Amino acid sequence: MENAITNYSFTVIEDNMVPLSASFETVSVAPIIIAVVAVALLVAACIYVAWFASHKTHILSLTGKKPDARLGYYFVHPKEFLRMEYEIENNLVNKYIA
Numbered sequence: 001m002e003n004a005i006t007n008y009s010f011t012v013i014e015d016n017m018v019p020l021s022a023s024f025e026t027v028s029v030a031p032i033i034i035a036v037v038a039v040a041l042l043v044a045a046c047i048y049v050a051w052f053a054s055h056k057t058h059i060l061s062l063t064g065k066k067p068d069a070r071l072g073y074y075f076v077h078p079k080e081f082l083r084m085e086y087e088i089e090n091n092l093v094n095k096y097i098a
Contacts, residue, residue, distance in 0.1 A: 022024050052078070055085055 051060035054072055 052081070055081065059085050059088060062092060 052075055056067070059071075061062060074084065
């Protein structure tokens with residue numbers, strides 16, 4: 001025990017919480033939630049644009065026409081867009097099979 005420390009005094013400088021200590025109460029969760037929601041919305045928007053472009057390409061290949069202004073209207077009405085695609089496919093099937 002030649003390295004033992006003897007004759008020391010322990011002094012408590014502050015009895016309260018240490019000001020720079022990290023705890024769950026001091027961390028604000030709102031910016032994290034806002035960032036996660038913003039990224040999720042951005043990803044959802046990108047997926048929707050890719051889905052719309054895919055179906056638009058399919059419709060244009062079925063009809064053989066150039067895109068018209070109506071397809072921009074269908075961007076915000078996906079249910080009607082899918083109904084139009086279904087009707088175009090059925091018209092082509094009835095034309096060649098029936």
